[in-house]
Amino acid sequence: MKIIACTLVVASLGGAAVTFETLKHAHDDPASWLSYGRNYAGWRYSPLAQINTSNVTPLAPAWILPTGGSENNESTPLVLGDMMYLTGPSNYAWAVDLITGRKVWNYAKPAPSGLGLCCGPVNRGFAILGDRLFKVNVQATLVSLDAKTGRVLWETKVDDHTRGYTATAAPLVVKDMVVTGIAGGEWGIRGYVDAYDAATGARRWRFYTIPAKGEKGVESWAGESYKSGGGSTWITGTYDPELNLIYWGVGNPGPDMDGDDRQGDNLFTCSLVALDADTGKLKWYFQFTPHDVHDWDAVADPVLIDLTVHGRKVKGVVQADRNGFYYVLDRTNGKLLATKPYTRINWADGIGPDGRPILIPHRDPTEQGTLVCPGLSGGHNWEPTAYSPQTGLYYFGTTDGCEIFDKRKQEFVEGQRYQAGGSKKPPKILNSASLLAVDPATGETKWRYEMLRRSPGLLATAGGLVFSGDTEGYLIALDARTGKVLWHFQTGAPIKAPPISYSFRGKQYIAIVAGSNLIAFKLP
Amino acid sequence: MRYRYRGTSLLPVIVLAAVCSAQTDFHTSDAGETNAVDMGRKLFLVSCAPCHGNNGEGGAGQLQGTRVPDLTRGTFKAGNLDEDLIRVIVKGIPASGMPSFEQLGPVKIRNLVQFVRSLSRSDRVPAGNAASGSATAGEGLFWGKGDCGRCHAIGARGVSLGPDLSRGSRRGSFNQSAADRLRMSIVSPEEDITQGYEMVVIETRDHKTVRGLSRYFDNFSARIIDSSGNERTYLRDEVISMKQEMRSVMPLNYGQMFTRAELDDLVAFIMKIRAESSLP
Numbered sequence: 001m002k003i004i005a006c007t008l009v010v011a012s013l014g015g016a017a018v019t020f021e022t023l024k025h026a027h028d029d030p031a032s033w034l035s036y037g038r039n040y041a042g043w044r045y046s047p048l049a050q051i052n053t054s055n056v057t058p059l060a061p062a063w064i065l066p067t068g069g070s071e072n073n074e075s076t077p078l079v080l081g082d083m084m085y086l087t088g089p090s091n092y093a094w095a096v097d098l099i100t101g102r103k104v105w106n107y108a109k110p111a112p113s114g115l116g117l118c119c120g121p122v123n124r125g126f127a128i129l130g131d132r133l134f135k136v137n138v139q140a141t142l143v144s145l146d147a148k149t150g151r152v153l154w155e156t157k158v159d160d161h162t163r164g165y166t167a168t169a170a171p172l173v174v175k176d177m178v179v180t181g182i183a184g185g186e187w188g189i190r191g192y193v194d195a196y197d198a199a200t201g202a203r204r205w206r207f208y209t210i211p212a213k214g215e216k217g218v219e220s221w222a223g224e225s226y227k228s229g230g231g232s233t234w235i236t237g238t239y240d241p242e243l244n245l246i247y248w249g250v251g252n253p254g255p256d257m258d259g260d261d262r263q264g265d266n267l268f269t270c271s272l273v274a275l276d277a278d279t280g281k282l283k284w285y286f287q288f289t290p291h292d293v294h295d296w297d298a299v300a301d302p303v304l305i306d307l308t309v310h311g312r313k314v315k316g317v318v319q320a321d322r323n324g325f326y327y328v329l330d331r332t333n334g335k336l337l338a339t340k341p342y343t344r345i346n347w348a349d350g351i352g353p354d355g356r357p358i359l360i361p362h363r364d365p366t367e368q369g370t371l372v373c374p375g376l377s378g379g380h381n382w383e384p385t386a387y388s389p390q391t392g393l394y395y396f397g398t399t400d401g402c403e404i405f406d407k408r409k410q411e412f413v414e415g416q417r418y419q420a421g422g423s424k425k426p427p428k429i430l431n432s433a434s435l436l437a438v439d440p441a442t443g444e445t446k447w448r449y450e451m452l453r454r455s456p457g458l459l460a461t462a463g464g465l466v467f468s469g470d471t472e473g474y475l476i477a478l479d480a481r482t483g484k485v486l487w488h489f490q491t492g493a494p495i496k497a498p499p500i501s502y503s504f505r506g507k508q509y510i511a512i513v514a515g516s517n518l519i520a521f522k523l524p
Numbered sequence: 525m526r527y528r529y530r531g532t533s534l535l536p537v538i539v540l541a542a543v544c545s546a547q548t549d550f551h552t553s554d555a556g557e558t559n560a561v562d563m564g565r566k567l568f569l570v571s572c573a574p575c576h577g578n579n580g581e582g583g584a585g586q587l588q589g590t591r592v593p594d595l596t597r598g599t600f601k602a603g604n605l606d607e608d609l610i611r612v613i614v615k616g617i618p619a620s621g622m623p624s625f626e627q628l629g630p631v632k633i634r635n636l637v638q639f640v641r642s643l644s645r646s647d648r649v650p651a652g653n654a655a656s657g658s659a660t661a662g663e664g665l666f667w668g669k670g671d672c673g674r675c676h677a678i679g680a681r682g683v684s685l686g687p688d689l690s691r692g693s694r695r696g697s698f699n700q701s702a703a704d705r706l707r708m709s710i711v712s713p714e715e716d717i718t719q720g721y722e723m724v725v726i727e728t729r730d731h732k733t734v735r736g737l738s739r740y741f742d743n744f745s746a747r748i749i750d751s752s753g754n755e756r757t758y759l760r761d762e763v764i765s766m767k768q769e770m771r772s773v774m775p776l777n778y779g780q781m782f783t784r785a786e787l788d789d790l791v792a793f794i795m796k797i798r799a800e801s802s803l804p
Contacts, residue, residue, distance in 0.1 A: 428714065430769065473742075488743075488744055
């Protein structure tokens with residue numbers, strides 16, 4: 001282990017090629033940030049402790065890079081050697097010099113108009129392997145760039161954007177493959193998880209999240225409703241190298257609010273799927289919300305934590321699901337180990353031992369509208385979470401509130417929005433938000449920091465800190481043990497992205513995109 | 525301008541009109557809006573009413589029953605800027621049968637545009653209760669009995685503390701549901717609070733409670749205007765609590781203070797303001 005750590009430190013200093021081994025041992029390379037969730041387990045935990053609870057107060061920007069892109073930036077930057085790699089909305093990307101904060105190269109590809117996007121042409125980041133970067137373009141292509149120059153090495157069409165398919169998630173490199181998801185859950189797509197050859201861009205395998213005729217699970221869809229069943233995969237999954245399983249969250253069934261014509265559980269929507277990394281075959285699934293009618297995609301980070309549950313050591317995978325419940329599953333077989341509500345819920349009385357929610361009647365959307373808690377965007381949504389092995393706590397943001405859901409009849413037309421209803425804020429209720437620290441084995445809340453709006457993503461560090469941006473432009477550092485705010489800084493633009501941490505020339509940095517500005521913070 | 529010369533003499537108007545007619549481009553100086561509208565009306569009756577109807581309602585006169593656009597809606601297919609209207613009048617729409625009126629010259633065309641604009645103002649709109657109200661009477665109530673200007677600004681007058689009343693309606697068109705919402709907002713302000721106008725309640729360390737509206741409100745600070753009009757910044761660290769509540773700072777008794785007819789007048793006035801302020 002020591003030897004690996006040493007070689008990796010050298011590798012990070014030189015910016016040498018990233019290997020599968022590097023990615024497997026990301027924890028031993030604290031200087032870099034080489035994947036969406038920092039390690040395969042999706043912890044977003046930096047082992048760096050130079051910035052810590054006792055000295056964080058004077059933290060200040062070392063440099064600010066106005067990217068010039070859109071402010072709607074949800075991207076996790078990668079750091080390797082003396083470079084940072086950042087993507088932006090509408091197919092922009094930049095390489096940044098860590099010494100000066102200046103741009104080294106740009107990548108841009110025009111996005112066609114009329115794309116089926118619920119929430120803007122966002123992009124959530126790069127993946128890296130060797131000296132190659134990988135990102136999706138919003139018109140459903142996957143592109144590989146030369147990390148030194150930004151030159152396009154290959155670009156593969158993932159799907160037809162005129163049929164409602166788009167792409168926003170950061171890819172996940174596993175072995176010599178680039179694994180990626182697809183967006184378009186409000187456009188009646190048929191979702192999947194794909195793996196591509198990192199060298200050539202050729203597709204290795206595809207797992208459809210909606211089974212076809214004759215396949216297991218199709219019986220959970222009435223008639224031919226599976227054909228426009230949705231099941232998007234718009235947030236990056238995680239990977240367990242020992243089990244060789246990829247964990248990926250699946251989005252809502254289509255049409256979102258009207259479930260009348262798709263009676264049944266609608267597998268594998270609103271589920272976590274575990275896929276064999278070599279073949280893409282389904283090993284197990286767990287469906288959080290059978291027959292969802294509230295747009296509760298199960299896209300929250302599936303974070304891999306080894307836990308002690310009821311006195312037994314287990315390989316866990318946890319998810320703060322959009323439906324308002326926190327879940328602990330056995331990641332070897334998908335069995336439910338623990339569950340707990342983390343926000344106000346009025347649609348279920350709890351989760352049964354079989355993992356199915358115990359439904360409260362009359363919570364489906366109606367023509368007149370039905371008040372349901374949580375609201376359409378859920379308790380927690382997609383925003384990156386963090387786990388600190390130092391505190392043993394798991395951190396995520398929530399919206400605590402309710403919305404009025406309505407439905408209407410809608411015919412499916414390929415390439416057109418297929419939501420069949422929507423939601424609105426109740427006039428007299430002020431929704432609030434929280435940053436929660438929970439015991440990952442039980443979901444029990446250890447501390448709660450109240451915010452105006454849900455955290456756009458988190459970072460935990462060995463300095464005993466949790467970092468979060470907020471929608472009013474503050475970057476905040478909290479004591480990871482207590483939730484006490486220790487530092488905040490007004491960045492000048494709404495933050496929609498998660499922070500990262502890296503080390504360069506002996507100094508620890510915290511970096512985040514605020515609006516369209518990339519900012520790196522360090523101690524004076 | 526009009527006020528300054530009112531009651532003295534008609535001469536200045538005539539002089540200005542003369543200056544106007546001497547201009548060679550479309551961007552005339554202010555000849556007095558009413559004057560331009562009146563001149564435009566005369567032209568309209570001759571040149572446009574045969575197809576568009578005497579009041580611009582469309583599908584009238586010799587082309588009754590055909591698809592001649594209604595000009596009273598305040599939105600125009602070819603664009604809503606004066607330039608767009610001028611372009612259509614000058615060039616016509618050959619495919620539709622609308623001829624060019626370039627021969628009228630810039631000043632007359634400008635006057636036509638002024639008249640067409642006047643067609644879509646909500647002070648001549650039909651409809652329900654609010655439409656039967658008098659915008660003029662409403663204006664009196666707004667500044668007088670209701671003292672609405674204490675928290676709402678219209679133009680340079682009043683205090684811009686509450687929501688901008690010129691927004692919330694589609695350009696120039698009278699919208700019954702918008703009028704109904706407006707009435708509800710006056711009578712029951714807490715039914716549907718405009719985002720950003722929730723009441724902020726701060727408990728200070730010396731145990732005073734400050735209620736007001738916020739210029740901004742975030743996780744660390746807020747700048748509050750209290751009911752006395754005092755404005756200051758509070759840091760969350762320096763107070764006991766700071767929160768937004770789904771309550772309105774607007775008085776809750778307008779439903780009792782105003783008669784139904786007065787509410788109609790008030791709504792008519794605000795709808796008129798909205799329509800006017802949405803013009804370019």
